Amino acid sequence: MALDAASAALWEQTRTSGVPPVYEQTPAEARASRAALRRQQQPGPGPEMARAEDARAPAAGGSVPVRVLVPAGEPAAVIVYCHGGGWVLGSIDESDLLARTLAQRTGCAVVVAGYRLAPEYRYPTAVEDALAVLRWAAARRAEITGAAVPLVVAGDSAGGNLAAVVARRARDEGGPEISLQVLVYPIADCDFGTTSYTDPANDLQLSARSMAWYWDQYAPDPDARLHPDASPLRAPVLSGLPPAVIITAEHDVLRDEGELYATRLVKAGVPVTLERFEGQMHGFFTQVGVLPGSERAISFIANALRRQLSQQLRQSAAQSKES
Numbered sequence: 001m002a003l004d005a006a007s008a009a010l011w012e013q014t015r016t017s018g019v020p021p022v023y024e025q026t027p028a029e030a031r032a033s034r035a036a037l038r039r040q041q042q043p044g045p046g047p048e049m050a051r052a053e054d055a056r057a058p059a060a061g062g063s064v065p066v067r068v069l070v071p072a073g074e075p076a077a078v079i080v081y082c083h084g085g086g087w088v089l090g091s092i093d094e095s096d097l098l099a100r101t102l103a104q105r106t107g108c109a110v111v112v113a114g115y116r117l118a119p120e121y122r123y124p125t126a127v128e129d130a131l132a133v134l135r136w137a138a139a140r141r142a143e144i145t146g147a148a149v150p151l152v153v154a155g156d157s158a159g160g161n162l163a164a165v166v167a168r169r170a171r172d173e174g175g176p177e178i179s180l181q182v183l184v185y186p187i188a189d190c191d192f193g194t195t196s197y198t199d200p201a202n203d204l205q206l207s208a209r210s211m212a213w214y215w216d217q218y219a220p221d222p223d224a225r226l227h228p229d230a231s232p233l234r235a236p237v238l239s240g241l242p243p244a245v246i247i248t249a250e251h252d253v254l255r256d257e258g259e260l261y262a263t264r265l266v267k268a269g270v271p272v273t274l275e276r277f278e279g280q281m282h283g284f285f286t287q288v289g290v291l292p293g294s295e296r297a298i299s300f301i302a303n304a305l306r307r308q309l310s311q312q313l314r315q316s317a318a319q320s321k322e323s
């Protein structure tokens with residue numbers, strides 16, 4: 001199946017914008033061109049929140065920025081969200097529209113993690129920063145929402161990579177307890193030989209050459225890329241992880257590794273909800289108000305999150321009755 005009409009139009013706009021591919025730019029140039037392109041493509045500000053605050057979470061060597069977005073009503077959970085951008089691009093401000101939309105549609109507070117970027121801060125800094133924000137948010141759930149609500153970790157692309165890694169680190173390091181992990185076309189491995197990588201139809205918004213550039217900025221040592229904290233697909237034990245919602249895109253070099261990670265989770269006994277979005281390319285999820293696929297994916301996540309949290313509430317209530 002080819003790209004849907006809206007995605008094809010967006011790709012043509014990007015392709016003919018005059019902005020060179022990321023691998024022909026310096027990190028500073030790539031950040032500036034991405035921010036300018038997003039301002040041009042995306043609609044206005046996101047939904048109004050009952051509360052929107054910027055803060056800083058303590059991290060190794062200092063602190064990192066976080067944005068706390070609380071929708072109206074009683075939030076059902078706190079979602080710690082890690083943005084995409086190949087560990088090199090992206091920011092809290094660039095993620096604001098998506099985060100506000102997620103907060104409104106899920107009925108959850110969203111905490112956006114402003115982890116430090118490569119190459120200024122290489123692997124594993126982003127992992128440690130994301131974990132620091134997760135712990136910061138976990139300790140402040142009642143302050144953020146007014147109740148000890150469940151904790152969800154989520155992210156897209158490189159952010160999906162970080163979400164998967166911190167979910168496993170939280171399991172191994174005694175918490176915090178995570179109720180759900182939401183991984184949107186995550187970077188799960190450093191293998192460039194998969195079918196989705198070598199398929200010319202996927203040489204679009206994110207190409208194999210672009211991913212090689214991102215890895216070179218983030219983890220230039222090939223041996224470091226093999227660590228499960230860089231490539232979560234290589235973790236030897238995946239049992240005991242929180243349930244996962246995983247989204248992939250049909251025309252994405254990362255498609256196969258995301259779906260293989262889902263398969264490995266299922267084999268390890270982890271409940272997984274997996275959906276491949278046909279006719280979509282990498283990055284579609286963040287194109288709020290631009291691509292219909294983004295709306296469908298956000299609805300998919302909101303529905304899956306509600307089902308999972310309701311199931312956990314029922315299980316908790318049943319256990320309380322038995323005890």
